[in-house]
Amino acid sequence: MATKHLFLLPGDGIGPEAMAEVKKLISAMNDKLGSGFTTEDGLVGGCAYDAHGAAISDADMEKAMAADAVLFGAVGGPKWDAVPYEVRPEAGLLRLRKDMELFANLRPAICYPALAASSSLKQEVVEGLDILIVRELTGGVYFGEPKQIIDLGNGQKRGIDTQVYDTFEIERISGVAFELARTRKNHVTSMEKRNVMKSGVLWNEVVTQTHKARYSDVKLDHMLADAGGMQLVRWPKQFDVIVTDNLFGDMLSDIAAMLTGSIGMLPSASLGAPDVKTKKRKALYEPVHGSAPDIAGKGIANPIAMIASFAMCLRYSFGMVDEADRVESAIAAVLDAGLRTKDIMSDGMTEVGTVQMGDAIIAKFLS
Numbered sequence: 257m258a259t260k261h262l263f264l265l266p267g268d269g270i271g272p273e274a275m276a277e278v279k280k281l282i283s284a285m286n287d288k289l290g291s292g293f294t295t296e297d298g299l300v301g302g303c304a305y306d307a308h309g310a311a312i313s314d315a316d317m318e319k320a321m322a323a324d325a326v327l328f329g330a331v332g333g334p335k336w337d338a339v340p341y342e343v344r345p346e347a348g349l350l351r352l353r354k355d356m357e358l359f360a361n362l363r364p365a366i367c368y369p370a371l372a373a374s375s376s377l378k379q380e381v382v383e384g385l386d387i388l389i390v391r392e393l394t395g396g397v398y399f400g401e402p403k404q405i406i407d408l409g410n411g412q413k414r415g416i417d418t419q420v421y422d423t424f425e426i427e428r429i430s431g432v433a434f435e436l437a438r439t440r441k442n443h444v445t446s447m448e449k450r451n452v453m454k455s456g457v458l459w460n461e462v463v464t465q466t467h468k469a470r471y472s473d474v475k476l477d478h479m480l481a482d483a484g485g486m487q488l489v490r491w492p493k494q495f496d497v498i499v500t501d502n503l504f505g506d507m508l509s510d511i512a513a514m515l516t517g518s519i520g521m522l523p524s525a526s527l528g529a530p531d532v533k534t535k536k537r538k539a540l541y542e543p544v545h546g547s548a549p550d551i552a553g554k555g556i557a558n559p560i561a562m563i564a565s566f567a568m569c570l571r572y573s574f575g576m577v578d579e580a581d582r583v584e585s586a587i588a589a590v591l592d593a594g595l596r597t598k599d600i601m602s603d604g605m606t607e608v609g610t611v612q613m614g615d616a617i618i619a620k621f622l623s
């Protein structure tokens with residue numbers, strides 16, 4: 257039987273609190289359904305820096321590479337504000353993405369019916385929302401060289417980041433977006449800033465060519481990324497799949513998070529290319545939110561983004577589509593029943609903490 261080995265990297269802040277709920281779900285699936293997962297914990301982020309002076313150790317990096325899937329909590333926090341840039345907590349996540357070649361980051365923004373009134377936008381704007389942001393994750397300004405601060409010698413310094421995209425990177429991420437669109441509403445909107453960036457001109461060109469050559473059955477629109485941000489807030493239901501670069505994808509997915517009621521709701525999957533022989537993809541699943549230092553340790557974090565990230569893991573890494581659907585239905589049912597963590601609380605609902613929310617979702621999943 258194929259292995260189902262999960263490498264767990266809870267990280268910092270609310271990361272371990274949210275991951276604890278997924279660990280309970282994994283144990284329940286093993287005990288009650290015989291799912292056969294094995295797990296091992298590692299360190300990433302600030303806790304890894306405290307333990308061995310790096311945001312992820314080489315040993316844990318090897319374990320991540322060897323696992324069938326990685327589950328990642330969150331990293332960062334004020335405690336590590338002063339550590340050197342190269343070993344800051346976020347560097348651990350960036351190394352995982354780069355070394356595992358996780359170029360495709362899928363960030364679905366779904367507004368659960370029970371939360372349509374919790375968004376900061378009008379109910380009719382977000383009700384029934386189901387969009388997917390496909391963010392390029394291993395290129396662009398995150399990794400382009402040079403990336404440095406230089407001393408100009410006249411009392412001035414210059415900070416430099418470099419946005420770089422090659423044809424193959426744009427081709428493969430747009431291919432992922434078009435393929436996924438075919439399983440949804442068959443519509444892709446590509447976002448860049450070709451009006452000011454050369455990389456945007458190339459992005460637009462390559463997406464258009466890829467569409468023409470292989471995916472002309474899919475509807476394709478192009479939008480400037482700033483206008484895209486505005487349209488996401490004005491009328492998000494016009495979108496199905498959005499494909500965009502690393503930095504725009506980071507920002508647009510935080511905007512999309514609020515359409516769903518809270519950033520504590522948004523899961524994501526970071527996927528590599530399928531192996532030529534085994535067809536397996538390297539994969540890491542992580543909530544879109546960060547370590548939320550302002551609420552860490554209080555037991556009030558919303559674990560849904562982390563639990564929904566595990567549902568994506570069941571679907572994309574293990575083909576356990578039925579179980580993935582059941583986890584997502586359990587989340588919807590618990591919200592329908594009126595349970596809310598603080599971030600999505602509204603009048604007449606029942607406020608619960610992280611653990612109670614996790615317990616309720618697991619109980620519903622098993623029922």
Ligand SMILES: NC(=O)c1ccc[n+]([C@@H]2O[C@H](COP(=O)([O-])OP(=O)(O)OC[C@H]3O[C@@H](n4cnc5c(N)ncnc54)[C@H](O)[C@@H]3O)[C@@H](O)[C@H]2O)c1
Nearest residue numbers: 330331332333519520544545546547548550551557558599
């Ligand atoms: N993937 C990651 O590990 C990741 C992602 C984003 C930010 N970060 C890091 O996290 C740290 C804090 O960043 P930030 O404050 O800008 O973003 P954040 O996502 O941690 O928090 C933003 C706001 O959203 C709230 N929030 C986030 N997740 C929540 C949840 N599950 N339940 C309830 N409320 C939630 C927080 O309390 C906070 O008010 C920084 O060090 C940043 O670099 C890490």
Ligand SMILES: CC(C)[C@H](C(=O)O)[C@@H](O)C(=O)O
Nearest residue numbers: 332346347349350506544546
């Ligand atoms: C923590 C940080 C490196 C990360 C990013 O910028 O990609 C985060 O904001 C995200 O959205 O996953």
Ligand SMILES: [Mg+2]
Nearest residue numbers: 506507510544
């Ligand atoms: Mg982000």
